[in-house]
Amino acid sequence: MDMTVASQGRVDVRDLHIRFQSKGRDFEAVRAANVHVRPGEFVSLIGPSGCGKSTLLNAVAGFLKPSGGQVLLDGQRITGPGSDRGVVFQQYSLFPWMTVRANVEFGLRMKGASASDREAQARTLLGLAGLLAFENHYPDQLSGGMKQRVGIVRALATSPQVLLMDEPFGALDSQTRVVMQEILTNMWQRLRISVLFITHDIEEAVFLSDRIYVMTARPGRIKAELDVPLPRPRTAEMTSSPEFAAMVKQIKGLIREESIAAMGGELSDGGLVGLSTEVGPQGVGHLV
Amino acid sequence: MTAMSALPRIDNYLPPAAPAAPKATQSTPLTHVGQGVTPLPLPLPACAAPSLWQRFWQGRGATVLMGVISIASVLLFWQLATQYKLDAYIRFNNIPTPAQVMEKVIEVNSSPKFITNIGISVRRILLGFLAATVLGVGLGVVIGRYRWARALAMPALEVFRPIPAIAWVPMSIMLWPDNEVSIVFITFLGAFFPILLNTVHGVEAIDPVLLRAARTLGAGEASLLRHVVLPGALPHIFTGLAVGMGVAWVSLIAAEMISGQFGIGYFTWEAYSLISYAEIALGMITIGVLGLLCSGAIRLLAKLVMPWQAHSTGAP
Numbered sequence: 001m002d003m004t005v006a007s008q009g010r011v012d013v014r015d016l017h018i019r020f021q022s023k024g025r026d027f028e029a030v031r032a033a034n035v036h037v038r039p040g041e042f043v044s045l046i047g048p049s050g051c052g053k054s055t056l057l058n059a060v061a062g063f064l065k066p067s068g069g070q071v072l073l074d075g076q077r078i079t080g081p082g083s084d085r086g087v088v089f090q091q092y093s094l095f096p097w098m099t100v101r102a103n104v105e106f107g108l109r110m111k112g113a114s115a116s117d118r119e120a121q122a123r124t125l126l127g128l129a130g131l132l133a134f135e136n137h138y139p140d141q142l143s144g145g146m147k148q149r150v151g152i153v154r155a156l157a158t159s160p161q162v163l164l165m166d167e168p169f170g171a172l173d174s175q176t177r178v179v180m181q182e183i184l185t186n187m188w189q190r191l192r193i194s195v196l197f198i199t200h201d202i203e204e205a206v207f208l209s210d211r212i213y214v215m216t217a218r219p220g221r222i223k224a225e226l227d228v229p230l231p232r233p234r235t236a237e238m239t240s241s242p243e244f245a246a247m248v249k250q251i252k253g254l255i256r257e258e259s260i261a262a263m264g265g266e267l268s269d270g271g272l273v274g275l276s277t278e279v280g281p282q283g284v285g286h287l288v
Numbered sequence: 289m290t291a292m293s294a295l296p297r298i299d300n301y302l303p304p305a306a307p308a309a310p311k312a313t314q315s316t317p318l319t320h321v322g323q324g325v326t327p328l329p330l331p332l333p334a335c336a337a338p339s340l341w342q343r344f345w346q347g348r349g350a351t352v353l354m355g356v357i358s359i360a361s362v363l364l365f366w367q368l369a370t371q372y373k374l375d376a377y378i379r380f381n382n383i384p385t386p387a388q389v390m391e392k393v394i395e396v397n398s399s400p401k402f403i404t405n406i407g408i409s410v411r412r413i414l415l416g417f418l419a420a421t422v423l424g425v426g427l428g429v430v431i432g433r434y435r436w437a438r439a440l441a442m443p444a445l446e447v448f449r450p451i452p453a454i455a456w457v458p459m460s461i462m463l464w465p466d467n468e469v470s471i472v473f474i475t476f477l478g479a480f481f482p483i484l485l486n487t488v489h490g491v492e493a494i495d496p497v498l499l500r501a502a503r504t505l506g507a508g509e510a511s512l513l514r515h516v517v518l519p520g521a522l523p524h525i526f527t528g529l530a531v532g533m534g535v536a537w538v539s540l541i542a543a544e545m546i547s548g549q550f551g552i553g554y555f556t557w558e559a560y561s562l563i564s565y566a567e568i569a570l571g572m573i574t575i576g577v578l579g580l581l582c583s584g585a586i587r588l589l590a591k592l593v594m595p596w597q598a599h600s601t602g603a604p
Contacts (some may be wrong), residue, residue, distance in 0.1 A: 035347050063500060083506035093501040097519040106515070107505035138596040158505060 008074050009161040009194030011037040017068035018055050022190060028219035029055040032069070035213055035222065037162065037194045044205035044212045046251065048259040052220025053198045057166050060196060061087050072162060076101045083107050086155030088165040091145040094139040101126065101135040107158035125153045128187060133230045145176040148237050149183065156187075162194040169204065181207055182236060189233045202251045206230070207239060217261045224254055384566040389573070392566040402555070406574065410538060412468075413582065416475025417536050423533070424480050425525055428487025433517055438488075445484070453478035453539035457546050471543045473549070477480040478539030479532035486531070490524025491517055523597065526590040533586055536578045552578065 013035040024243045029052040034094045037043045039187050045053045058064045059071050062081040071211065081087075086107075094103050104122040113121070128133045129149045139147055148168055155163055168184075185208055188195060199205050205212050206228055214224040228247060230238050238244055343466040344350055367386055384392075396402035432436045453474050460470040494517060502516045543552030556571025591598070 061500075061504060063503075080505035081500070083504065085504060087501065087504040089497050089501060090496050091495075093495070093497045095498060095501075095516065095519070097522070105500070106507075110506035110508075110511055112445065138599045140596065154505070223291045 001136065005072045006171065009037070009039045010074050011070075011162055011194065011196060012070070012072040012075075013060065014072070016056065016059060016066050016071065018052070018059060018064060019067040030243070031219040031221050032194050033215075033220060034135075035196075035208070035224050039194055042195045042197065042208055042210045044199055044209040045215060046096055046202065046205045046212055046255065047215030047220065047223075048255060049200055051215045051217050051258065053215050054166050056215075056220065057164050057172050057196060057198050060162075061085055061164050072221035078216055083111065083158040084161045086158065086160035086163045088148070088155050088163065088168045088239065090167040090170045092139070092151050092171075094147055094150055094154070096139050099136050099138055100131060100142070103139065103150055104154045104157050110118045111158060120159055122153075125157055126150075128184065128190070129153045143253075144172050145180055148172065148180060152184065154186070155191070156191065158195070162196060165195060165196050165197045167200070169201075170199075177204070178202075178236075184208060185234045202248050202255065203239065203244075206244060206251070207234060212251065214251060215258075217258045223258065225286050293554070323604075381567055384569055388566045389569045392570045396567070396570065405550055405552050405555045406578070409544065410578065412472050412475050412540055412544075412551065413533075413536055413578075416472045416477075416540070417479050417533060419472075419476045420479035420483050420532060421529065424483030424528065425487050425601065428484045428525075429491055429513065429517060429521065431484075432488040432491025432521070433513070445481075449481050449485075453535070454542040454546075458544055460543075461547055467547060467549065471540065471548060474543040475536050475540045479536035482535055483525070483528040484533040486524045486528025487521055490521030490528075493521040493524065522594055526594070528584065529586050529590075530583055533582050534579065536584070539573070541575060 002240060013033055016030055016033040016035075017028070018030040019026060032053075033056055035043070035045065035056065047053050055064065059066050060073075060078065062078050062085070078085075088126065094100075095106065101119070101122050107116040108118040108121060121275065123135065125134060126135055129152065131146065131149055131153065134142060134146065139150065142150065148171075151168070152163075152165075169180050172180060181204055188208075195208075197205070197208060207230075208230050212228060213222050214226070214228045215221065216223045226247070229243055230241070230247075305351050338346070345391055353543070363386055366383075368374075368381040370383050370385040427441065431441050432438070456477055457470075460473050461467070462469040464473055489529075498516055498520060499512060501513055507515065541553035541556075544551035545557040548554040552571055556568055556575070559565075559567030559571055
């Protein structure tokens with residue numbers, strides 16, 4: 001399969017506001033967020049849990065209507081869900097009553113593709129993900145990592161302009177996660193599709209992304225935007241490079257402040273007020 | 289190689305073990321492609337070889353043997369109770385012996401009357417049950433999926449739901465132009481509510497993320513109903529069908545006994561009127577066997593229609 005640099009797949013989130021009404025109370029999930037994904041770029045959105053990063057992705061997917069601002073795909077306003085944006089969910093979301101291949105073919109079937117086209121496309125992508133041997137299995141017969149690979153392949157099958165991934169590896173154990181990250185970066189390297197990737201795992205974001213947005217605690221705003229200087233293609237060895245470590249450390253610092261804010265604490269020069277001052281950089285991992 | 293010199297420094301730098309883990313796996317990523325799926329032929333956790341007795345209990349033979357013992361003891365009790373005319377509050381004085389019933393089986397099968405009765409009952413069940421399935425599933429999907437349909441239909445349905453199908457017998461006879469239709473209607477009513485309510489529940493229980501996933505893959509409302517809502521609700525629908533089939537038989541037999549001509553329920557009631565004790569028992573046994581066959585047919589259908597269910601518990 002040739003490397004084809006995507007000419008489309010530009011996502012522009014401009015001054016996005018999202019408010020919810022819940023139990024009579026109005027709360028703000030996202031405030032004035034600006035996020036851009038250039039064609040063929042891998043962009044991560046990272047922040048403490050509950051910061052509204054999934055909400056932002058849901059607005060791009062078309063599940064939510066913005067309360068203010070614009071969400072554009074290649075300059076067109078997004079009005080609802082559509083197969084031009086492939087979505088990978090954290091909870092796999094495979095149809096249990098369909099075989100692996102039928103799951104992958106579903107989007108093409110909705111487009112009215114012929115059975116032979118569907119099969120050819122599905123098998124190509126399943127081959128790329130190392131899943132061809134499991135095409136006739138049902139999702140319940142697969143491990144979590146395999147299910148999520150099927151989820152990615154299914155989202156890619158309709159040749160979307162952009163792939164939206166909502167903490168796709170969040171439900172996996174750490175070993176599988178690392179392998180999945182390598183598989184994903186290899187697939188991305190071949191397909192060069194635009195990706196908007198939601199995660200709370202800093203190493204994951206640094207390893208996969210070209211650019212990272214760091215979000216604040218609720219209401220979610222964009223706190224920082226960072227370029228990842230690591231070369232492509234990414235390899236597992238890079239995670240032990242000084243650049244990688246420095247990047248992770250920088251983001252940890254940014255998120256730490258937000259996590260503490262999200263927990264209702266205050267940060268002073270002497271450390272975290274109300275918590276032990278021994279909570280240093282190593283402790284942040286537990287806070288996040 | 290170049291990374292090697294940097295390694296110790298970084299390891300000191302980042303004591304948490306999380307980034308160190310991938311290094312163990314990085315050299316051979318391909319071995320992880322089938323991870324968690326191909327089980328290694330690991331020996332069972334240390335345990336003594338199963339004794340002959342244990343192996344017997346785990347085998348199929350034990351199941352069959354217990355089944356035979358279970359049924360044989362019922363027959364034995366029946367035989368002894370009727371042979372010695374057991375009379376201890378419950379009275380076996382007029383109850384036929386198994387042998388008498390067996391004779392009756394041979395006798396009734398020599399004339400077409402008995403078979404005709406069975407055929408008529410089965411036809412009533414099929415018609416009523418089929419109508420209940422079509423209407424119950426159809427209405428159930430609409431009610432489960434659309435809030436307006438639920439708000440509109442459920443209050444009216446809740447009024448009728450607590451009324452047992454048998455209570456409809458007199459009204460049904462007045463409603464329908466002929467007796468046959470009114471019996472099918474009673475059967476229908478019996479099956480309808482379990483099927484409807486289970487379908488509604490099944491539709492509501494579908495994980496909303498599946499609906500979202502289908503939407504992002506380009507599914508419109510019609511495709512969503514056909515490819516996601518209906519198959520997603522199938523396990524609950526089949527629960528409704530199994531329960532509905534049971535209630536349909538109860539309703540049918542009662543309707544046949546009260547208002548009927550023909551049918552196995554009528555046969556059984558008529559035997560009572562004619563003081564033909566063996567035929568009463570035969571009618572009961574026949575009803576039991578027919579009910580068993582019908583629920584077996586539904587289980588078989590469920591297996592054929594939902595092949596994925598066979599795997600849903602076998603996940604590694």
